[in-house]
Amino acid sequence: MKKVLIVIGIVIGVFLIGPLSGFHLTEENAIPGDVKLLQSLDIDKYGTAVLYKDKTQGTFGVSKLNKKLGFLYQDGGGAYGYFVEEGKPFQAIGSGTNKDFIVAVITPANSMIKYVALGNDMTDVTTYDKYELSLDEVKANSQDYHLKEVTNNYVLFALAEQYSQDNWTIRAFDNDGKLIADKLFAMDERFIDW
Numbered sequence: 488m489k490k491v492l493i494v495i496g497i498v499i500g501v502f503l504i505g506p507l508s509g510f511h512l513t514e515e516n517a518i519p520g521d522v523k524l525l526q527s528l529d530i531d532k533y534g535t536a537v538l539y540k541d542k543t544q545g546t547f548g549v550s551k552l553n554k555k556l557g558f559l560y561q562d563g564g565g566a567y568g569y570f571v572e573e574g575k576p577f578q579a580i581g582s583g584t585n586k587d588f589i590v591a592v593i594t595p596a597n598s599m600i601k602y603v604a605l606g607n608d609m610t611d612v613t614t615y616d617k618y619e620l621s622l623d624e625v626k627a628n629s630q631d632y633h634l635k636e637v638t639n640n641y642v643l644f645a646l647a648e649q650y651s652q653d654n655w656t657i658r659a660f661d662n663d664g665k666l667i668a669d670k671l672f673a674m675d676e677r678f679i680d681w
Contacts, residue, residue, distance in 0.1 A: 510559040515539075517552050517560035527552075528645040534563065536589040536645035538580075546570050549580050549589045549643070571595050575676050576668030577603075579657055583650045590644045592657060594637060599667060600659040603642045606632035607656040607672075614671045617681045622664030 511517040514537055515524045522539040525547075530536050535552045548567030552560045565582040571593055572578065577600060580591045594600045602622055608631035612618045625632045633654070635642045646654055652672040659668040670676040 509561045510555060511561070512558065514552055514560050517562050518548075518550055519562060522548075525639070525641060526643045528643055530587050530589075530645045530647065534587070535560070536587075536643060537565075538591045538641060538643040541567065544568070547578070547580060547591065547593050547641075549582050549591045551582065551584075551587065551589060565589065569593070576600065576678050577657075577659060577670075577676055579655075579670050579676060581650070581655060583646075585649050586647075588646045588648060588650050588654055590646070590654065590657070592637070592642050592659070594640045594659075596640060598637075598640060599661045600637055601662045602634060602636055602660040602664075604632045604634045604658045604660070605644055605646075605654050605656065607653045608632070614674050620658060620666050622660045622666075625658070625660075 514527055514535060515522060518539055521542045523542055525538045525540055527535050527537045533554055535554060537550050537552055540547050547569045548565060550565030551563040553563045554560060566580050569578050569580045578593045582589050590605055592603045604625045608628045609618060625634055633644055635644065648654065656672050657670040658666055661667050666679050668676065668678050
């Protein structure tokens with residue numbers, strides 16, 4: 488009977504103290520505001536990367552949620568308030584620490600973008616050079632890229648490495664594997680039309 492009372496006390500403590508200290512039972516509740524969780528990925532056994540949409544503002548954000556006791560979530564910070572600007576191929580959102588980096592790419596509703604790659608094996612190309620790159624080349628150089636397929640107009644990457652020029656270089660490909668847009672380091676998102 489004493490063990491049952493201890494367990495009940497712990498459960499009540501979690502429900503009472505958890506929200507006061509920023510801990511929540513669900514990922515969605517850990518993110519401030521009225522949000523819809525779009526995707527989550529485990530970063531490690533202590534954290535989860537999430538991509539969400541703010542229902543009130545219609546904007547997107549990413550956050551790292553810290554996990555405690557395997558079932559409690561606490562917002563660890565991120566980036567929010569982003570939307571796809573008219574005339575842009577996609578919106579990139581990033582947030583990170585010295586241990587991990589989260590990148591999300593949001594595409595417009597009728598986008599031709601099917602695949603997104605983070606990374607760069609073309610170190611000699613400057614931001615103003617015209618260059619050629621195909622999805623097949625990205626796959627052939629998989630040690631230099633993180634590649635994902637776009638689902639529901641977004642893709643989320645959780646990298647176990649810190650912010651760098653390479654993991655903030657983004658390339659977007661259509662269904663045929665043709666490069667159609669990019670965001671080179673320190674540049675804006677743009678369509679490729681050469």
